[in-house]
Amino acid sequence: MxxxxxxxxxxxxxxxxxxxxxxxxxxxxxxxxxxxxxxxxxxxxxxxxxxxxxxTNKDAIIEEIVKRIVDSRVHEMLATSSNVHLCELLAWRQMQNSDDEALMMEVAAEATRNPRIAKMMADADERMFRHACEKASRMHPGFSAERIHASVEIIAVLVDGTSYRRLTPQKASPERLYTLYQHINDLLFKTEES
Amino acid sequence: MxxxxxxxxxxxxxxxxxxxxxxxxxxxxxxxxxxxxxxxxxxxxxxxxxxxxxxTNKDAIIEEIVKRIVDSRVHEMLATSSNVHLCELLAWRQMQNSDDEALMMEVAAEATRNPRIAKMMADADERMFRHACEKASRMHPGFSAERIHASVEIIAVLVDGTSYRRLTPQKASPERLYTLYQHINDLLFKTEES
Incomplete structure (x- = not known):
């Protein structure tokens, strides 16, 4: 070159x-x-x-913004080695970049009326979910794919729900939430298949 | 009159x-x-x-919309007698009115830039949370207020996270999610204080 x-x-x-x-x-x-x-x-x-x-248009700019946010989230997720950190993030709501979160909330609102944005959001979630499942499978080789999917889905629900709820004041004690989140994590990743 | x-x-x-x-x-x-x-x-x-x-202005209309959505959610929550129903809703993502959900997503996006909308959202959440805690206290009279707050907060995270994730395709088996959500519910409402 x-x-x-x-x-x-x-x-x-x-x-x-x-x-x-x-x-x-x-x-x-x-x-x-x-x-x-x-x-x-x-x-x-x-x-x-x-x-x-x-x-080429506004949607292409939104797509690039979403791509970069997901890149950084995947990178961050793969860099952290344990779920102890995750329980802390959930309990103290020390979530990701709050500007990224606000933009993703914007994407979500727009996705409810714009099919192209909905597709973008689905692709982004698919990518994030796949990486999370690969990581979980490496850490829990004895778990079936189905169980990994279900456990990762619940983690995703907890992460997305916490992002959403960060918009309103915290009403529970973070210490107490931390203990409960640790139990939930054990339930998702340490118990036998049932 | x-x-x-x-x-x-x-x-x-x-x-x-x-x-x-x-x-x-x-x-x-x-x-x-x-x-x-x-x-x-x-x-x-x-x-x-x-x-x-x-x-008087657009915000007053938004406020009335949010008030009505919360009224109907509180009503629905108080009408259901058990959490089995909740585990089903979460696992199969049979959530509330999807138009209400899209409007609340819109409120959330707007709340990140408009302090009056953020205040509205905080008041709505406060009201919903208070009713949920009162109901949980009646059902579990032995639990401390702190524990009730933490358990209700986690249920709120699961409900809000599921609403958000409904915008992208379901990737886990609802049957398997249902089993895990039942275990989580037991953990939140049936185990001793720890």
Missing amino acids: SIQRTARDARHRLRQDEIIVAARRCFRQHGFHAASMAQLASEAQLSVGQIYRYF | SIQRTARDARHRLRQDEIIVAARRCFRQHGFHAASMAQLASEAQLSVGQIYRYF
Whole structure:
């Protein structure tokens, strides 16, 4: 690859990153549905025409944002070695990046009316779920695929439910929740198949 | 109360109901943030001025929608006598009214940028949580308030997480999930305090 080509590619990626940063800010402020390509271009200090050189439409920008959020979540999930950490996250609600969470809430709201966004959300969940099951299978080789799926699904419900509930004040004692979450984790991953 | 007054009140309630129905449709289609009072009036086949006679602004309409959703959820929760039903709802994702759920997702997305909507959501959750704790206390008089709060919080996480995950395809076997949810329910409500 020529030096010129490499420099051009780097410039392209940098510009793409700038658009994503501006779009995230814009979507957080106005919502996906209300934010226009014109607002987005203005936020990125680019012309609408320039934006279209990088993304064919607003949905393509949302797709790239979701892709990056899922990449970082998969990375984080694979990096943590135990579920003790997970019980802590759930009980103290020390969840993921709160800006990412708000954007995913936006994706969820939009998914209820836009089939393309619903498809994006389904693909993202599929990818996250697959990685989580692979990890759980490696840690619990004796478990059947069915049991792994069910246990991972319940963990996903707990993680997504906690993200949602973080929007309202915590009403239970985190210490007490921690103990209960540890019991639930044992139930999901330490008990025999039943 | 005079017959005239009664008739006027009934007309007022009827008109208010019509506005709520139109607003729900409008919000579902465009999102809270994008839907304008003008669109809403057109959907309800009223003038903007007429809408303002019933609701001071868009937030007041959202508040009434949220109030009605919570009323119906509290009613439903108090009507079901056992948690077996709950485990079924979770496992088979036979959740509440899916239109209500989509609107609450919209509320959640809007709550991340609008403090008044966040306050509304917090009040709604507070009310729901209080009723759930009172019911759980009646069913488990030996449990401490702290334990009731923690168990109810985990049920709320499971319910909200399942609502959220209903937006993507189910990947685990409902029968297997049902068994696990029953064990979790026993853990939350049948085991001694620990």
